[in-house]
Amino acid sequence: MNDDYLWDKTGPPDSQIQQLEEILGTLRYQPAPLNLPTNLVVPKRRSYLPLLAIAASLLLAILAGGIWLLVRSRHEPVITRLEEKAPKPDEAPLPPVKKSAVNPPLVVATNKHRHKAASFVLPKREREEALLAKEQVMLALRLTSEKLSLVHKKTQIKNQHKVG
Amino acid sequence: MYATADMLLTSPQAHAAEQSPETAVEVVLVKAVLEGDRDGFARLYDLYAPMVHGILLARVPRAEVDDLVQDIFFHAFKKLHTLRDAAAFGPWIAMIARNRAVDFHRRSRETVELDDDVRGSDTHDSRATEILELIRNLPEAYRETLVLRLVEGMTGPEIAARTGLTAASVRVNLHRGMKLLRERLGFMEGL
Numbered sequence: 319m320n321d322d323y324l325w326d327k328t329g330p331p332d333s334q335i336q337q338l339e340e341i342l343g344t345l346r347y348q349p350a351p352l353n354l355p356t357n358l359v360v361p362k363r364r365s366y367l368p369l370l371a372i373a374a375s376l377l378l379a380i381l382a383g384g385i386w387l388l389v390r391s392r393h394e395p396v397i398t399r400l401e402e403k404a405p406k407p408d409e410a411p412l413p414p415v416k417k418s419a420v421n422p423p424l425v426v427a428t429n430k431h432r433h434k435a436a437s438f439v440l441p442k443r444e445r446e447e448a449l450l451a452k453e454q455v456m457l458a459l460r461l462t463s464e465k466l467s468l469v470h471k472k473t474q475i476k477n478q479h480k481v482g
Numbered sequence: 483m484y485a486t487a488d489m490l491l492t493s494p495q496a497h498a499a500e501q502s503p504e505t506a507v508e509v510v511l512v513k514a515v516l517e518g519d520r521d522g523f524a525r526l527y528d529l530y531a532p533m534v535h536g537i538l539l540a541r542v543p544r545a546e547v548d549d550l551v552q553d554i555f556f557h558a559f560k561k562l563h564t565l566r567d568a569a570a571f572g573p574w575i576a577m578i579a580r581n582r583a584v585d586f587h588r589r590s591r592e593t594v595e596l597d598d599d600v601r602g603s604d605t606h607d608s609r610a611t612e613i614l615e616l617i618r619n620l621p622e623a624y625r626e627t628l629v630l631r632l633v634e635g636m637t638g639p640e641i642a643a644r645t646g647l648t649a650a651s652v653r654v655n656l657h658r659g660m661k662l663l664r665e666r667l668g669f670m671e672g673l
Binding site: 321324325326327334335338339341342343344345346347349350352353354358359360361362 | 634
């Protein structure tokens with residue numbers, strides 16, 4: 319069966335299809351005007367682009383803020399500690415501390431364990447108090463030493479008198 | 483289900499190959515309507531009213547078709563801004579028509595419908611109604627293409643271009659539908 323006539327009305331016509339077209343053609347659409355209310359207007363297409371742009375900007379700002387805070391919180395303690403270590407020009411210099419084997423430094427920091435050592439660094443005020451306390455202890459030790467040596471000398475003199 | 487698998491048998495390649503000059507006209511018209519040109523919609527109505535009429539005729543009583551055509555174009559006018567691809571106006575309004583036919587049957591389930599052949603006055607018209615009833619009893623994919631071809635006088639390529647179906651599926655539907663119709667017409671006298 320040749321379907322060309324059925325498909326695009328080319329080729330040899332099929333009598334049965336022609337007959338059907340003739341009969342069913344009576345039911346064909348009869349042009350009628352479209353009745354649309356005169357006040358009816360097509361709603362404008364909504365553009366979501368500005369909203370998307372605003373949302374993207376906000377998201378980007380939040381992201382940038384988050385990253386900045388993260389980076390700042392990581393670097394801030396080190397900077398603060400470095401600032402604490404450095405003496406300020408208007409401050410009076412601390413009295414020099416004699417180094418000895420008995421008096422190890424309060425801050426022991428090596429490059430290898432910088433981060434761990436940094437946690438032992440005392441705040442400035444406490445450090446000053448510690449240094450004052452150390453001075454007092456040293457003074458007390460010196461007095462005790464002087465008294466001991468005085469007692470020792472007196473004992474020696476007494477012993478010489480007994481022998482004499 | 484509103485559409486059968488046969489009706490949805492489409493591919494992007496097939497669509498690209500079937501881009502007709504009419505599609506360009508539709509794009510221009512849809513854009514014009516969205517910018518406030520009501521005459522553009524009247525032109526779209528002239529182009530697509532026969533297709534919508536055919537789709538409805540394959541599904542709902544004949545007396546209801548004309549009013550439904552108006553309703554569908556009224557609805558399409560209000561919702562045109564939701565159409566994303568202006569070139570798809572045909573498939574879009576065809577789908578609205580199919581869905582409206584389903585809604586019609588859902589709503590009028592409880593009402594009693596007069597048979598179309600009761601209304602038909604002359605013999606020729608009653609025979610047309612009788613054949614239309616035979617077509618309506620065919621599977622959905624066949625009935626729509628057959629009505630568009632035999633009643634509305636559209637060719638296969640026109641049906642494909644307007645409804646958005648592939649030419650291949652329209653051809654298959656026409657061939658199989660016609661074969662079934664011939665078998666059923668064999669029982670009718672005088673044809």
